[in-house]
Amino acid sequence: MTAPVVLRCTDARYRHACAELPRRLAEAEESRGAVVVVPGAGDWVSAAAREIEAGATALVVADPDPSVDLDSLERIARRVPIVLDRPWFRADLCAELGAAAPEELPLALTAECIVPAGESAHVVADALGWLRVLGRGGCEVVASRRSGRAALAQLLAGGGMPASLLVTELASGLGGPSIRVLALGGERVEVVTDAAANLMRVRVEDSTGSRTLPRRFESRERLSLRRALAAVGGGEALHDAEGFARDIHALRSISGTL
Amino acid sequence: MxxxxxxxxxxxxxxxxxxxxxxxxxxxxxxxxxxxxxxxxxxxxxxxxxxxxxxxxxxxxxxxxxxxxxxxxxxxxxxxxxxxxxxxxxxxxxxxxxxxxxxxxxxxxxxxxxxxxxxxxxGTNHLFDPAWNRTKHHLLASGGEVRALSVTAALPPNGRYHEVVAEPEASAVPQRPRPDWGDPVVAAGIVRQLVLGLAIHDLPALRDLAPHAPRIVFARPIAPIGYSIGYQAGEVLVQLTAVMVPGGADALWRMSVMTSLDRIDVEFPPAFVHAGSANVTVRTPDGRINGYPLDPSDGYVEEWCALLHALDGTDSIEYAELLDDALYAIELADAAAHAIREGGRR
The missing domain is CATH 3.40.50.720 (NAD(P)-binding Rossmann-like Domain)
Known part of the structure; x- marks a missing residue:
């Protein structure tokens, strides 16, 4: 048995996940040689850069804030593997969807987000992530409008695929963001995430019926740590930063309307 | 008699x-x-x-x-x-x-x-679907402010559903040539037809909730036949997406009403079939999905029943509403066509 990789973090969620990887991870005090979990609030790219300077071998960014400097992110992503652990966007489901995607592209995409008042950026960023995965390319914003407590945008997904995005704010004090993304075509894919219901469901329908991808019982924190470990071991190339940057570019094009 | x-x-x-x-x-x-x-x-x-x-x-x-x-x-x-x-x-x-x-x-x-x-x-059958009255009743009872609306339709060829309610001749459904979407005038004309022939299933219901004159945010065709339209009516934003898919999954025809409190989904059965009412579910902010039972009737039967009620004097015809529904659809169709023509020119 090889020695476990060490983990440095203060976030209880990742410590719990570490306990679920006892043969591969052990907690450490030092960043040097460790997989380090960086809180995604505020200027997390600078915090991540400091951890790299301190010798971190890989980073997991928890709930990365979208208002980050993307040039700096691109620079640090070239130095060590970085996993971006996004609240409503799971890499394992994306990988499964990608592996099973039909040859034909969808004809159109739609996304609907329900967000708590004033908290739309994280949710919309992750909706844009699903649109990128289903549309097989990042989104470009063509037009957008805000009215009252809702926003609407016309998008072009990968290769010019028509897409649109509708964001609705709940009344003040109500929580529970939800994302629903649809890829419309001969095969129809629907991604639903619902924070209040602790739900993340992917359903695929075609002429033979519908199937729901297996529910993931592994916590997203454990998944992120496993991906970081795989990258450290050379088994998985990570493109989280690249995908995140594309989503954030689109998000910023409509941020004036959010 | x-x-x-x-x-x-x-x-x-x-x-x-x-x-x-x-x-x-x-x-x-x-x-x-x-x-x-x-x-x-x-x-x-x-x-x-x-x-x-x-x-x-x-x-x-x-x-x-x-x-x-x-x-x-x-x-x-x-x-x-x-x-x-x-x-x-x-x-x-x-x-x-x-x-x-x-x-x-x-x-x-x-x-x-x-x-x-x-x-x-x-014959805007969705307006007559018993599910629509249920939806309006929920909105009235909950007091939620309507903030956005969305209608998404992905429709396989009609023949699939003709065959389960009739015995059509094989040649009954003519094949139409694919339009030249690259020509903005052609695209604008077809999207106008689609608004007045397809989106119109839902427009009277949408007008119930967003009665102000529609102002286009965007409009574009979707190949092989379809549209993506965004518009604003008063403070309410509306997203309309429809596409004719060549085959595959069964029809999806879903109207969603997003309010300050919840989201109501109204999922209509495929066109032509008599499978009961649309399915209405309400997603609450705490993540619950509340479903209403299906009504055995459907919009196709109910639109004829509405005519019978008018004939026997138990209900009246609201001519002003019919006209306003028609004008709302024409205005939206014209605005979408204009946006596509102008977009093509640019």
Whole structure:
């Protein structure tokens, strides 16, 4: 048995996940040689850069804030593997969807987000992530409008695929963001995430019926740590930063309307 | 004694939709006359039903046994045929959507019906679906402020559903050539037709919740046939997406109402079939999904029932609402077409 990789973090969620990887991870005090979990609030790219300077071998960014400097992110992503652990966007489901995607592209995409008042950026960023995965390319914003407590945008997904995005704010004090993304075509894919219901469901329908991808019982924190470990071991190339940057570019094009 | 119904139009929609629907209401309504464009379909349908058949609408409108007229012809004929039916003294008209393609024609048709007291129902079946009243009742009871609306339709070829409610000829559904979406004038014209022929299923219901004049945010066609349209009506934003898929998954036709408190999804069954009402679910902010039971009836049956209620005097026709519904759709169709033409020029 090889020695476990060490983990440095203060976030209880990742410590719990570490306990679920006892043969591969052990907690450490030092960043040097460790997989380090960086809180995604505020200027997390600078915090991540400091951890790299301190010798971190890989980073997991928890709930990365979208208002980050993307040039700096691109620079640090070239130095060590970085996993971006996004609240409503799971890499394992994306990988499964990608592996099973039909040859034909969808004809159109739609996304609907329900967000708590004033908290739309994280949710919309992750909706844009699903649109990128289903549309097989990042989104470009063509037009957008805000009215009252809702926003609407016309998008072009990968290769010019028509897409649109509708964001609705709940009344003040109500929580529970939800994302629903649809890829419309001969095969129809629907991604639903619902924070209040602790739900993340992917359903695929075609002429033979519908199937729901297996529910993931592994916590997203454990998944992120496993991906970081795989990258450290050379088994998985990570493109989280690249995908995140594309989503954030689109998000910023409509941020004036959010 | 059932009312005698004359069907103007003998296309696949009549065969798969109105004739089977009227069979469910045989105590009250019976087909007595079918007229067509001269293709032979009306004669074949008439022979099968054992009723009179003719070409054009004049003979049908002169038929004294025809008390109720169903206008199922191409949309550009609807308004003039309403006027002709009124002039012929018919008591009631069920006109397939849209009422008319222009403001002037819509006003003339409504004025004529109102002046003569002719009952008029437009076949926007989603508006008549029992689920829609349920949805409106929920909105009233919850007090949620409507903030956004979305209608998403992904529709396989109609033939799939024709075959489960009728026995159509193999050649009954004509194949249309693919449009040249690269030509903005062509694209604008087709999207206008799609708004007035397809989106119109839901526009009267959307107008219930977002009654202000629609202002386009974006509009574009979707190949092979479809549209993506965003508009604003008052403070409410509306997202409309429809695409005809070549096959594959069953039809999706979902209207979503996003309020300050919840999201209501109304999922309609595929066109033509009689599978009960739409399915209504409410997603609450704490993540619960509350479902309402399905009603055994559907919008196709209920639109005919609405006409019967008007005929027997238990309900009245709201002519002003019918006109405003028509004008809302025409305004949206024109605005979407304009946006596409202008986008093409740029």
């Amino acid at each position: 059932p009312y005698g119904v004359g069907l103007i139009g003998a296309g696949p929609g009549v065969e798969a939709l109105h004739i089977p629907t009227l069979a469910r209401l045989a105590e009250h309504l019976r087909v007595v006359h079918v007229s067509g464009s001269g293709s032979g379909r009306a004669a074949a349908l008439g022979a099968r039903l054992g009723v009179r058949a003719s070409t054009g609408s004049a003979e049908l409108l002169a038929d004294s046994e025809v008390q109720v007229v169903a206008i199922c012809s191409p949309p550009e004929r609807h308004a003039e045929q309403i006027l002709a039916a009124v002039a012929a003294g018919k008591r009631a008209i069920l006109c397939e959507k849209p009422l008319a393609l222009s403001r002037e024609d819509a006003e003339a048709a409504i004025d004529a019906c109102r002046a003569s007291g002719t009952a008029l129902i437009i």
